[in-house]
Amino acid sequence: MILQFVFLIAAGIVAGLLATIAGLASIASYPALLMVGIPPVVANVSNTVSLICTGLGAIPASLKELKGQWKRAFYYTILAVIGSLIGSSLLLIAPASTFEKVVPFFIFIAGFMLILSGRGTEIKAETQLKRDAEHPTRHRWIQVASFAGIIFVGGYLGYFGAAGGVVLLAILAIITRESFAKYNAVKNVMTFACNIAATALFIFKATIDWGAVLPLGIGLLIGGYCGPLIVRHVNIRILRMLIAIASFILAGYLFVKAYF
Template identity: 55%
Template sequence: MVLTILFLIGAGFLAGILASTAGLASLVSYPALLAVGLPPVIANVTNTTSLIFTGIGSTVSSLRELRGHWRQLTLYVSLALVGGIIGSLALILAPESSFEKIVPFLIFLAGALLISSGRRTGDTAQRIKAAKMHPKKHAIIQVASYFGILFVGAYGGYFGAGAGILILSLLSIITDDDFLVVNAMKNVIGFASNLIATIVFIFRTRIAWHFVIPMGIGLFIGGYVGPIIVRHINITILRALIALAAFGLGITLFIKAYF
Protein backbone atom coordinates (compact mmCIF):
# COMPACT_ATOMS: atom_id res chain seq x y z
CA MET A 1 0.00 0.00 0.00
CA VAL A 2 2.89 2.36 0.79
CA LEU A 3 4.37 1.76 -2.67
CA THR A 4 0.97 2.45 -4.23
CA ILE A 5 0.69 5.76 -2.36
CA LEU A 6 4.21 6.82 -3.39
CA PHE A 7 3.49 5.79 -6.98
CA LEU A 8 0.31 7.89 -7.09
CA ILE A 9 2.02 10.92 -5.51
CA GLY A 10 4.78 10.72 -8.13
CA ALA A 11 2.32 10.24 -10.98
CA GLY A 12 0.23 13.11 -9.64
CA PHE A 13 3.28 15.40 -9.49
CA LEU A 14 4.15 14.70 -13.13
CA ALA A 15 0.51 15.00 -14.17
CA GLY A 16 0.22 18.33 -12.33
CA ILE A 17 3.17 19.73 -14.25
CA LEU A 18 1.65 18.52 -17.53
CA ALA A 19 -1.73 19.98 -16.61
CA SER A 20 -0.39 23.46 -15.97
CA THR A 21 2.08 23.50 -18.87
CA ALA A 22 0.52 21.47 -21.68
CA GLY A 23 -3.01 20.62 -20.53
CA LEU A 24 -2.46 16.87 -20.62
CA ALA A 25 -2.54 15.67 -17.00
CA SER A 26 -4.84 12.75 -17.81
CA LEU A 27 -2.22 11.17 -20.04
CA VAL A 28 -0.34 10.34 -16.82
CA SER A 29 -2.92 10.34 -14.03
CA TYR A 30 -5.58 8.22 -15.80
CA PRO A 31 -3.21 5.34 -16.74
CA ALA A 32 -1.73 5.49 -13.22
CA LEU A 33 -5.17 4.86 -11.72
CA LEU A 34 -5.76 2.01 -14.18
CA ALA A 35 -2.40 0.56 -13.13
CA VAL A 36 -3.47 0.36 -9.47
CA GLY A 37 -6.52 -1.69 -10.42
CA LEU A 38 -9.44 0.71 -10.94
CA PRO A 39 -11.91 -0.05 -13.78
CA PRO A 40 -11.99 2.56 -16.60
CA VAL A 41 -15.02 4.65 -15.60
CA ILE A 42 -14.16 4.70 -11.86
CA ALA A 43 -10.56 5.56 -12.78
CA ASN A 44 -11.79 8.45 -14.92
CA VAL A 45 -14.16 9.73 -12.21
CA THR A 46 -11.39 9.48 -9.58
CA ASN A 47 -8.98 11.20 -11.97
CA THR A 48 -11.35 14.14 -12.52
CA THR A 49 -11.78 14.53 -8.77
CA SER A 50 -8.03 14.46 -8.20
CA LEU A 51 -7.44 17.10 -10.87
CA ILE A 52 -9.16 19.66 -8.64
CA PHE A 53 -5.92 19.79 -6.65
CA THR A 54 -3.77 20.74 -9.62
CA GLY A 55 -6.30 23.46 -10.44
CA ILE A 56 -5.88 24.90 -6.94
CA GLY A 57 -2.08 24.76 -7.11
CA SER A 58 -1.79 26.27 -10.60
CA THR A 59 -4.33 29.03 -9.83
CA VAL A 60 -2.43 30.11 -6.71
CA SER A 61 0.83 30.06 -8.67
CA SER A 62 -0.68 32.09 -11.55
CA LEU A 63 -2.27 34.94 -9.58
CA ARG A 64 0.12 37.54 -10.98
CA GLU A 65 -0.79 36.59 -14.58
CA LEU A 66 -4.52 36.67 -13.75
CA ARG A 67 -4.44 40.21 -12.31
CA GLY A 68 -6.90 42.38 -14.26
CA HIS A 69 -8.54 39.46 -16.07
CA TRP A 70 -11.03 38.21 -13.47
CA ARG A 71 -14.14 39.77 -15.04
CA GLN A 72 -13.44 38.18 -18.41
CA LEU A 73 -12.48 34.91 -16.74
CA THR A 74 -15.72 34.78 -14.73
CA LEU A 75 -17.74 34.53 -17.94
CA TYR A 76 -15.56 31.76 -19.33
CA VAL A 77 -15.68 29.85 -16.05
CA SER A 78 -19.49 30.08 -15.96
CA LEU A 79 -19.70 28.52 -19.42
CA ALA A 80 -17.21 25.81 -18.46
CA LEU A 81 -19.30 24.97 -15.37
CA VAL A 82 -22.40 24.38 -17.49
CA GLY A 83 -20.38 22.25 -19.89
CA GLY A 84 -18.85 20.26 -17.03
CA ILE A 85 -22.32 19.28 -15.79
CA ILE A 86 -23.32 18.10 -19.27
CA GLY A 87 -20.13 16.08 -19.76
CA SER A 88 -20.19 14.43 -16.34
CA LEU A 89 -23.81 13.34 -16.77
CA ALA A 90 -22.96 11.90 -20.19
CA LEU A 91 -20.16 9.85 -18.61
CA ILE A 92 -22.46 8.48 -15.89
CA LEU A 93 -25.29 7.60 -18.26
CA ALA A 94 -23.16 5.99 -20.99
CA PRO A 95 -22.31 2.24 -20.72
CA GLU A 96 -18.82 1.56 -19.31
CA SER A 97 -17.89 -0.57 -22.33
CA SER A 98 -18.54 2.31 -24.71
CA PHE A 99 -16.33 4.63 -22.65
CA GLU A 100 -13.45 2.14 -22.75
CA LYS A 101 -13.69 1.97 -26.55
CA ILE A 102 -13.91 5.76 -26.98
CA VAL A 103 -10.94 6.66 -24.75
CA PRO A 104 -8.11 5.62 -27.16
CA PHE A 105 -9.52 7.93 -29.82
CA LEU A 106 -9.85 10.79 -27.34
CA ILE A 107 -6.18 10.33 -26.45
CA PHE A 108 -5.19 10.25 -30.13
CA LEU A 109 -7.16 13.49 -30.52
CA ALA A 110 -5.34 15.00 -27.55
CA GLY A 111 -1.95 14.19 -29.08
CA ALA A 112 -2.96 15.59 -32.46
CA LEU A 113 -4.29 18.76 -30.86
CA LEU A 114 -1.06 19.19 -28.94
CA ILE A 115 0.98 19.01 -32.14
CA SER A 116 -1.30 21.35 -34.09
CA SER A 117 -2.02 23.82 -31.28
CA GLY A 118 1.20 25.73 -31.90
CA ARG A 119 0.73 25.89 -35.65
CA ARG A 120 -0.91 28.77 -37.45
CA THR A 121 -2.69 29.90 -34.28
CA GLY A 122 -1.26 33.35 -34.84
CA ASP A 123 -2.57 33.52 -38.42
CA THR A 124 -6.01 32.34 -37.34
CA ALA A 125 -6.05 34.85 -34.52
CA GLN A 126 -5.15 37.68 -36.90
CA ARG A 127 -7.99 36.76 -39.27
CA ILE A 128 -10.46 36.62 -36.39
CA LYS A 129 -9.26 39.94 -35.00
CA ALA A 130 -9.72 41.49 -38.45
CA ALA A 131 -13.25 40.05 -38.62
CA LYS A 132 -14.03 41.64 -35.26
CA MET A 133 -13.93 45.04 -36.95
CA HIS A 134 -17.30 44.18 -38.52
CA PRO A 135 -20.21 44.24 -35.98
CA LYS A 136 -22.06 41.22 -37.40
CA LYS A 137 -18.93 39.10 -37.70
CA HIS A 138 -17.88 40.18 -34.22
CA ALA A 139 -21.20 38.95 -32.77
CA ILE A 140 -20.90 35.61 -34.59
CA ILE A 141 -17.33 35.14 -33.35
CA GLN A 142 -18.37 35.88 -29.76
CA VAL A 143 -21.24 33.38 -29.84
CA ALA A 144 -19.01 30.75 -31.48
CA SER A 145 -16.31 31.26 -28.85
CA TYR A 146 -18.86 30.88 -26.04
CA PHE A 147 -20.12 27.62 -27.51
CA GLY A 148 -16.50 26.52 -27.89
CA ILE A 149 -15.81 27.02 -24.19
CA LEU A 150 -19.09 25.26 -23.34
CA PHE A 151 -18.01 22.29 -25.45
CA VAL A 152 -14.57 22.15 -23.86
CA GLY A 153 -16.18 22.21 -20.42
CA ALA A 154 -18.37 19.25 -21.44
CA TYR A 155 -15.38 17.37 -22.82
CA GLY A 156 -13.49 18.02 -19.59
CA GLY A 157 -16.40 16.66 -17.55
CA TYR A 158 -16.56 13.54 -19.73
CA PHE A 159 -12.87 12.62 -19.99
CA GLY A 160 -10.55 15.61 -20.11
CA ALA A 161 -7.31 14.47 -21.78
CA GLY A 162 -6.54 17.32 -24.18
CA ALA A 163 -9.21 19.62 -22.76
CA GLY A 164 -6.49 22.00 -21.61
CA ILE A 165 -5.08 22.13 -25.14
CA LEU A 166 -8.52 22.92 -26.54
CA ILE A 167 -8.95 25.75 -24.03
CA LEU A 168 -5.43 27.04 -24.68
CA SER A 169 -5.93 27.10 -28.46
CA LEU A 170 -9.37 28.67 -28.18
CA LEU A 171 -8.27 31.42 -25.80
CA SER A 172 -5.21 32.13 -27.95
CA ILE A 173 -7.56 32.86 -30.83
CA ILE A 174 -10.36 34.79 -29.15
CA THR A 175 -8.26 36.93 -26.76
CA ASP A 176 -5.39 39.39 -27.24
CA ASP A 177 -3.47 38.16 -24.20
CA ASP A 178 0.02 36.63 -24.22
CA PHE A 179 0.74 32.95 -23.57
CA LEU A 180 1.40 33.26 -19.84
CA VAL A 181 -1.99 34.92 -19.24
CA VAL A 182 -3.85 32.51 -21.54
CA ASN A 183 -2.22 29.52 -19.85
CA ALA A 184 -3.21 30.86 -16.41
CA MET A 185 -6.81 31.33 -17.56
CA LYS A 186 -6.79 27.81 -18.98
CA ASN A 187 -5.82 26.43 -15.59
CA VAL A 188 -8.72 28.18 -13.83
CA ILE A 189 -11.28 27.12 -16.45
CA GLY A 190 -10.08 23.50 -16.23
CA PHE A 191 -10.33 23.65 -12.43
CA ALA A 192 -13.93 24.89 -12.64
CA SER A 193 -14.93 22.15 -15.09
CA ASN A 194 -13.37 19.42 -12.92
CA LEU A 195 -14.93 20.83 -9.74
CA ILE A 196 -18.50 20.86 -11.03
CA ALA A 197 -18.06 17.40 -12.57
CA THR A 198 -16.85 16.10 -9.20
CA ILE A 199 -19.91 17.49 -7.45
CA VAL A 200 -22.10 15.58 -9.91
CA PHE A 201 -20.03 12.41 -9.42
CA ILE A 202 -20.36 12.59 -5.63
CA PHE A 203 -24.14 12.22 -5.91
CA ARG A 204 -24.34 9.91 -8.93
CA THR A 205 -21.43 7.44 -8.88
CA ARG A 206 -18.50 6.04 -6.86
CA ILE A 207 -15.19 7.87 -6.34
CA ALA A 208 -12.13 5.99 -5.05
CA TRP A 209 -11.29 8.58 -2.38
CA HIS A 210 -8.37 6.55 -0.96
CA PHE A 211 -6.62 7.13 -4.31
CA VAL A 212 -7.76 10.75 -4.67
CA ILE A 213 -5.72 11.92 -1.65
CA PRO A 214 -2.21 10.72 -2.68
CA MET A 215 -2.83 11.59 -6.33
CA GLY A 216 -4.17 14.99 -5.25
CA ILE A 217 -1.07 15.75 -3.17
CA GLY A 218 1.16 15.18 -6.19
CA LEU A 219 -1.18 17.12 -8.47
CA PHE A 220 -1.23 20.12 -6.14
CA ILE A 221 2.57 20.31 -5.99
CA GLY A 222 2.95 19.72 -9.72
CA GLY A 223 0.21 22.25 -10.47
CA TYR A 224 2.01 24.87 -8.41
CA VAL A 225 5.40 24.16 -10.03
CA GLY A 226 3.99 24.05 -13.60
CA PRO A 227 3.37 27.80 -14.14
CA ILE A 228 6.88 28.51 -12.86
CA ILE A 229 8.28 26.06 -15.42
CA VAL A 230 6.23 27.67 -18.21
CA ARG A 231 8.08 30.94 -17.59
CA HIS A 232 11.44 29.30 -18.41
CA ILE A 233 10.95 26.19 -20.60
CA ASN A 234 10.84 25.64 -24.38
CA ILE A 235 7.15 24.82 -24.84
CA THR A 236 7.60 23.52 -28.42
CA ILE A 237 9.95 20.72 -27.36
CA LEU A 238 7.75 19.87 -24.37
CA ARG A 239 4.65 19.61 -26.57
CA ALA A 240 6.43 17.31 -29.06
CA LEU A 241 7.59 14.90 -26.34
CA ILE A 242 4.17 14.76 -24.68
CA ALA A 243 2.43 14.22 -28.03
CA LEU A 244 4.63 11.17 -28.71
CA ALA A 245 3.72 9.80 -25.29
CA ALA A 246 0.03 10.41 -26.04
CA PHE A 247 0.17 8.39 -29.26
CA GLY A 248 1.97 5.56 -27.48
CA LEU A 249 -0.66 5.47 -24.74
CA GLY A 250 -3.48 5.66 -27.29
CA ILE A 251 -2.10 2.66 -29.16
CA THR A 252 -1.78 0.68 -25.91
CA LEU A 253 -5.37 1.41 -24.81
CA PHE A 254 -6.68 0.74 -28.34
CA ILE A 255 -5.11 -2.73 -28.35
CA LYS A 256 -6.51 -3.40 -24.86
CA ALA A 257 -10.03 -2.29 -25.81
CA TYR A 258 -10.34 -3.97 -29.19
CA PHE A 259 -8.10 -7.08 -29.11
Protein backbone atom coordinates in the same frame (compact mmCIF):
# COMPACT_ATOMS: atom_id res chain seq x y z
CA MET B 1 -0.19 -0.56 -0.56
CA ILE B 2 2.73 1.75 0.25
CA LEU B 3 4.23 1.15 -3.20
CA GLN B 4 0.89 2.02 -4.83
CA PHE B 5 0.67 5.20 -2.74
CA VAL B 6 4.18 6.27 -3.78
CA PHE B 7 3.51 5.32 -7.42
CA LEU B 8 0.39 7.51 -7.56
CA ILE B 9 2.23 10.45 -5.98
CA ALA B 10 4.89 10.10 -8.69
CA ALA B 11 2.22 9.84 -11.39
CA GLY B 12 0.54 12.94 -9.96
CA ILE B 13 3.82 14.87 -10.11
CA VAL B 14 4.24 13.92 -13.78
CA ALA B 15 0.61 14.84 -14.47
CA GLY B 16 1.06 18.20 -12.73
CA LEU B 17 4.10 18.91 -14.87
CA LEU B 18 2.18 17.95 -18.01
CA ALA B 19 -0.67 20.24 -16.97
CA THR B 20 1.79 23.14 -16.82
CA ILE B 21 3.71 22.29 -19.98
CA ALA B 22 0.96 21.07 -22.26
CA GLY B 23 -2.46 20.97 -20.58
CA LEU B 24 -2.40 17.19 -20.71
CA ALA B 25 -2.48 16.05 -17.08
CA SER B 26 -4.89 13.18 -17.77
CA ILE B 27 -2.42 11.58 -20.19
CA ALA B 28 -0.38 10.53 -17.13
CA SER B 29 -2.87 10.42 -14.27
CA TYR B 30 -5.63 8.39 -15.95
CA PRO B 31 -3.38 5.50 -17.13
CA ALA B 32 -1.71 5.43 -13.70
CA LEU B 33 -5.10 4.76 -12.09
CA LEU B 34 -5.76 1.99 -14.61
CA MET B 35 -2.37 0.44 -13.81
CA VAL B 36 -3.25 0.06 -10.12
CA GLY B 37 -6.36 -1.90 -11.07
CA ILE B 38 -9.09 0.75 -10.93
CA PRO B 39 -11.91 0.24 -13.51
CA PRO B 40 -11.96 2.82 -16.38
CA VAL B 41 -15.00 4.90 -15.36
CA VAL B 42 -14.05 4.91 -11.66
CA ALA B 43 -10.50 5.85 -12.68
CA ASN B 44 -11.78 8.75 -14.79
CA VAL B 45 -14.07 9.99 -12.03
CA SER B 46 -11.28 9.75 -9.43
CA ASN B 47 -8.91 11.50 -11.83
CA THR B 48 -11.30 14.45 -12.21
CA VAL B 49 -11.58 14.79 -8.44
CA SER B 50 -7.79 14.72 -8.09
CA LEU B 51 -7.32 17.40 -10.73
CA ILE B 52 -8.92 19.92 -8.37
CA CYS B 53 -5.54 19.96 -6.62
CA THR B 54 -3.94 21.38 -9.77
CA GLY B 55 -6.33 24.32 -9.57
CA LEU B 56 -5.58 24.80 -5.88
CA GLY B 57 -1.99 25.44 -6.85
CA ALA B 58 -2.63 27.33 -10.10
CA ILE B 59 -5.22 29.88 -8.94
CA PRO B 60 -3.10 31.50 -6.17
CA ALA B 61 -0.17 31.61 -8.58
CA SER B 62 -2.37 33.37 -11.17
CA LEU B 63 -3.81 36.14 -8.95
CA LYS B 64 -1.55 38.81 -10.46
CA GLU B 65 -2.72 38.00 -14.00
CA LEU B 66 -6.36 37.72 -12.91
CA LYS B 67 -6.46 41.28 -11.59
CA GLY B 68 -9.14 43.15 -13.54
CA GLN B 69 -10.31 39.97 -15.26
CA TRP B 70 -12.62 38.44 -12.67
CA LYS B 71 -15.82 39.59 -14.39
CA ARG B 72 -14.75 38.07 -17.71
CA ALA B 73 -13.51 34.92 -15.97
CA PHE B 74 -16.86 34.61 -14.18
CA TYR B 75 -18.95 34.69 -17.37
CA TYR B 76 -16.68 32.31 -19.28
CA THR B 77 -16.55 29.97 -16.28
CA ILE B 78 -20.35 29.82 -16.09
CA LEU B 79 -20.47 28.64 -19.71
CA ALA B 80 -17.74 26.06 -19.11
CA VAL B 81 -19.41 24.74 -15.94
CA ILE B 82 -22.71 24.26 -17.81
CA GLY B 83 -20.82 22.12 -20.30
CA SER B 84 -18.97 20.27 -17.54
CA LEU B 85 -22.20 19.24 -15.84
CA ILE B 86 -23.56 17.98 -19.16
CA GLY B 87 -20.37 16.04 -19.89
CA SER B 88 -20.08 14.48 -16.44
CA SER B 89 -23.78 13.51 -16.57
CA LEU B 90 -23.17 11.83 -19.92
CA LEU B 91 -20.29 9.88 -18.40
CA LEU B 92 -22.60 8.52 -15.70
CA ILE B 93 -25.41 7.68 -18.14
CA ALA B 94 -23.34 5.99 -20.86
CA PRO B 95 -22.23 2.35 -20.40
CA ALA B 96 -18.68 1.84 -19.11
CA SER B 97 -17.80 -0.04 -22.31
CA THR B 98 -18.65 3.06 -24.36
CA PHE B 99 -16.23 5.17 -22.35
CA GLU B 100 -13.46 2.59 -22.81
CA LYS B 101 -13.94 2.66 -26.57
CA VAL B 102 -13.90 6.43 -27.03
CA VAL B 103 -10.98 7.27 -24.72
CA PRO B 104 -8.25 6.07 -27.16
CA PHE B 105 -9.54 8.55 -29.74
CA PHE B 106 -9.60 11.37 -27.19
CA ILE B 107 -5.98 10.69 -26.28
CA PHE B 108 -4.91 10.45 -29.93
CA ILE B 109 -6.58 13.80 -30.71
CA ALA B 110 -4.92 15.31 -27.62
CA GLY B 111 -1.48 14.27 -28.92
CA PHE B 112 -2.27 15.60 -32.39
CA MET B 113 -3.42 18.94 -30.97
CA LEU B 114 -0.25 19.17 -28.91
CA ILE B 115 1.86 18.84 -32.08
CA LEU B 116 -0.19 21.54 -33.79
CA SER B 117 0.17 23.85 -30.80
CA GLY B 118 3.94 23.63 -31.11
CA ARG B 119 4.09 24.42 -34.84
CA GLY B 120 2.59 27.91 -34.73
CA THR B 121 -0.55 26.91 -36.67
CA GLU B 122 -2.77 28.16 -33.87
CA ILE B 123 -1.09 31.57 -34.12
CA LYS B 124 -1.93 31.79 -37.83
CA ALA B 125 -5.53 30.81 -37.15
CA GLU B 126 -5.73 33.30 -34.30
CA THR B 127 -4.40 36.10 -36.53
CA GLN B 128 -6.94 35.34 -39.25
CA LEU B 129 -9.84 35.15 -36.81
CA LYS B 130 -8.85 38.40 -35.13
CA ARG B 131 -8.76 40.04 -38.57
CA ASP B 132 -12.25 38.68 -39.25
CA ALA B 133 -13.39 39.90 -35.84
CA GLU B 134 -12.89 43.49 -36.98
CA HIS B 135 -15.89 43.04 -39.25
CA PRO B 136 -19.10 43.55 -37.12
CA THR B 137 -21.10 40.64 -38.58
CA ARG B 138 -18.18 38.24 -38.51
CA HIS B 139 -17.36 39.39 -34.98
CA ARG B 140 -20.85 38.42 -33.79
CA TRP B 141 -20.60 34.98 -35.34
CA ILE B 142 -17.12 34.42 -33.93
CA GLN B 143 -18.35 35.37 -30.46
CA VAL B 144 -21.33 33.00 -30.69
CA ALA B 145 -19.15 30.19 -32.01
CA SER B 146 -16.56 30.81 -29.28
CA PHE B 147 -19.14 30.77 -26.49
CA ALA B 148 -20.60 27.53 -27.90
CA GLY B 149 -17.04 26.20 -28.05
CA ILE B 150 -16.50 27.00 -24.37
CA ILE B 151 -19.63 25.04 -23.46
CA PHE B 152 -18.50 22.14 -25.66
CA VAL B 153 -14.99 22.07 -24.18
CA GLY B 154 -16.51 22.30 -20.69
CA GLY B 155 -18.51 19.20 -21.57
CA TYR B 156 -15.34 17.46 -22.71
CA LEU B 157 -13.60 18.42 -19.46
CA GLY B 158 -16.49 16.93 -17.49
CA TYR B 159 -16.41 13.74 -19.56
CA PHE B 160 -12.66 13.11 -19.85
CA GLY B 161 -10.63 16.27 -20.34
CA ALA B 162 -7.18 15.51 -21.81
CA ALA B 163 -6.10 18.55 -23.88
CA GLY B 164 -9.24 20.45 -22.89
CA GLY B 165 -7.00 23.19 -21.53
CA VAL B 166 -5.22 23.49 -24.89
CA VAL B 167 -8.55 24.04 -26.68
CA LEU B 168 -9.68 26.61 -24.10
CA LEU B 169 -6.45 28.54 -24.61
CA ALA B 170 -7.08 28.60 -28.36
CA ILE B 171 -10.61 29.94 -27.85
CA LEU B 172 -9.55 32.55 -25.28
CA ALA B 173 -6.77 33.72 -27.60
CA ILE B 174 -9.47 34.62 -30.12
CA ILE B 175 -12.12 36.23 -27.93
CA THR B 176 -9.80 38.20 -25.64
CA ARG B 177 -7.22 40.90 -26.35
CA GLU B 178 -4.93 40.03 -23.47
CA SER B 179 -1.49 38.49 -23.19
CA PHE B 180 -1.01 34.72 -22.99
CA ALA B 181 -0.26 34.90 -19.26
CA LYS B 182 -3.58 36.64 -18.59
CA TYR B 183 -5.87 34.40 -20.61
CA ASN B 184 -3.97 31.35 -19.37
CA ALA B 185 -4.90 32.50 -15.84
CA VAL B 186 -8.56 32.70 -16.91
CA LYS B 187 -8.21 29.17 -18.31
CA ASN B 188 -6.93 27.99 -14.92
CA VAL B 189 -10.07 29.36 -13.26
CA MET B 190 -12.32 27.72 -15.86
CA THR B 191 -10.77 24.26 -15.64
CA PHE B 192 -10.72 24.44 -11.84
CA ALA B 193 -14.43 25.28 -11.76
CA CYS B 194 -15.25 22.54 -14.29
CA ASN B 195 -13.49 19.93 -12.16
CA ILE B 196 -15.29 21.14 -9.03
CA ALA B 197 -18.68 21.02 -10.78
CA ALA B 198 -18.06 17.52 -12.08
CA THR B 199 -16.80 16.40 -8.66
CA ALA B 200 -19.94 17.73 -6.94
CA LEU B 201 -22.01 15.53 -9.24
CA PHE B 202 -19.71 12.52 -8.90
CA ILE B 203 -19.81 12.62 -5.09
CA PHE B 204 -23.55 11.91 -5.16
CA LYS B 205 -23.84 9.82 -8.31
CA ALA B 206 -20.58 7.94 -8.89
CA THR B 207 -17.98 5.75 -7.21
CA ILE B 208 -14.81 7.61 -6.24
CA ASP B 209 -11.65 5.82 -5.16
CA TRP B 210 -10.60 8.22 -2.40
CA GLY B 211 -7.59 6.05 -1.58
CA ALA B 212 -6.22 6.90 -5.02
CA VAL B 213 -7.39 10.52 -5.02
CA LEU B 214 -5.24 11.42 -1.99
CA PRO B 215 -1.77 10.42 -3.32
CA LEU B 216 -2.59 11.54 -6.87
CA GLY B 217 -3.74 14.92 -5.55
CA ILE B 218 -0.54 15.33 -3.52
CA GLY B 219 1.49 14.65 -6.65
CA LEU B 220 -0.57 17.09 -8.71
CA LEU B 221 0.06 19.85 -6.19
CA ILE B 222 3.81 19.21 -6.28
CA GLY B 223 3.97 18.90 -10.07
CA GLY B 224 1.81 21.96 -10.60
CA TYR B 225 4.14 24.02 -8.43
CA CYS B 226 7.39 22.70 -9.94
CA GLY B 227 6.24 22.83 -13.56
CA PRO B 228 6.93 26.53 -14.20
CA LEU B 229 10.42 26.17 -12.71
CA ILE B 230 11.29 23.25 -15.01
CA VAL B 231 9.82 24.84 -18.13
CA ARG B 232 12.40 27.64 -17.92
CA HIS B 233 15.26 25.17 -18.42
CA VAL B 234 14.04 22.71 -21.08
CA ASN B 235 13.39 22.75 -24.81
CA ILE B 236 9.59 22.95 -24.89
CA ARG B 237 9.34 21.97 -28.58
CA ILE B 238 11.22 18.71 -28.06
CA LEU B 239 9.33 18.01 -24.84
CA ARG B 240 5.97 18.57 -26.55
CA MET B 241 6.96 16.15 -29.33
CA LEU B 242 7.98 13.46 -26.82
CA ILE B 243 4.70 13.89 -24.94
CA ALA B 244 2.75 13.65 -28.20
CA ILE B 245 4.55 10.43 -29.16
CA ALA B 246 3.78 8.99 -25.73
CA SER B 247 0.13 9.99 -26.26
CA PHE B 248 -0.01 8.08 -29.54
CA ILE B 249 1.53 4.99 -27.97
CA LEU B 250 -0.93 5.13 -25.07
CA ALA B 251 -3.86 5.66 -27.45
CA GLY B 252 -2.76 2.62 -29.45
CA TYR B 253 -2.47 0.47 -26.34
CA LEU B 254 -5.90 1.48 -25.05
CA PHE B 255 -7.40 0.99 -28.52
CA VAL B 256 -6.11 -2.59 -28.70
CA LYS B 257 -7.29 -3.25 -25.15
CA ALA B 258 -10.80 -1.89 -25.87
CA TYR B 259 -11.38 -3.45 -29.27
CA PHE B 260 -9.43 -6.72 -29.33
